[in-house]
Amino acid sequence: MNSRRDFLQKIAASTIALPFVPLYGAARKEAVKQPYQGPVLRVAIMGLGGYGTRVADAMRDCKMAKLTGVVSGTPSKIKDWQAKYGVPEKNCYNYENFDAVKNNPDIDAIYITTPNALHKDEAIRVAKAGKHVICEKPMALNAVEGQAMVDACKTANVKLLVGYRMHFEAKTLEVIRMRNAGEFGKPLFFQGLSGFRIGDPTQWRLNKQLAGGGAMMDIGIYSVNGARYMIGEDPIWVTAQETKNDHVKFKEGVDETITFQFGFPGGATASCLSTYSMNGLDKFYLNGEKGFAEMQPSTGYGPILGRTHKGELTQPHVTHQTVQMDEMAGIILQGKQPVVAVDGEEGLKDLKIIDAIYEAVKTGNKIALQL
Ligand code: NDP
16 A cells, blocks of 8 residues: 555646646657557668659658668669668569569568559469459559559459559648548539650650650559549540641650540549649649539649648648558558558549540540449
């Protein structure tokens, strides 16, 4: 009893003392804060380019995901990354030998950030090595490839996730919450503008073999995907028109500008623009029977800015890739369900729509979709 009384007296004394010693209070709070002790997803990044670097930097602030390995065709980059991110030699691979990751217990998932045309074969090899696949958008070049990836991951019993970072972005999620709560009424119309002026004509993004197309594969996909998560339905038809002014930069099969339209089962329509020839196009607008949401920028690295008929969206900005990787760790390790799917089936839907957009451009027909 005595010791209990002593303990209570000490507690009381420290509680009384706290308000008068604010610095002590802050330090104490810090000491009491428990470090995260739950499961951590150990990730290797494949393709150490611009986006891979962005993901690696963002993962420094993750709680549930950690960079533990690399796959690269450039030995000097491997050395740099080892020094910068503390990646041990035994977790470094190249494109010839990365199947050996199968026997590496320190890597749970590989995040593919290589040019689009390489995603399919790489993802299938990762799946066969028994590791989870996180793949950048577009998941593949077309729906046939995408389906092969989904099947391979299913057979190998590993998860396939696509880098749809906007599906975890706070302002975007607030608009989706409002729509689900009926605050916009019935969604009637979506406008998506996605584009930038592309530079260096020799880059892989302008090479049909590596990119699989042009602006649509790279940036137009944001309006394709955004139309679906903003309206909350999958389109049932698509029409599309292409404009090409620079036939030298944008060769056969590399689209410069495409306008496209969707119809949705609930009666809403969408009107979108995908381009490599106009700067700063990054805008979403949703109109419903009772209200609206507009976001500009809507899909850039942020901060995203937006407002609805009820006022400004004020959710704080957090580095998209940090949130994404923590959430993806939750999906893979704890079976967490995201508000908007980021799995292979979700990536496949966008590929089916993009296939239909290209078919509509080629034929001039209205293409029916069954997703
Ligand atoms: P980069 O060109 O900057 O990097 C790609 C990396 O892939 C290269 O650095 C290289 O790394 C590796 N690679 C392997 N084979 C080739 C090849 N034949 N040609 C060129 N590179 C090769 O591209 P990004 O990082 O900008 O894009 C990579 C992927 O990420 C794309 O699918 C893109 O759509 C996606 N992306 C997604 C974004 C998002 O916000 N979600 C934003 C930007 C891109 P190494 O030398 O290590 O082998």
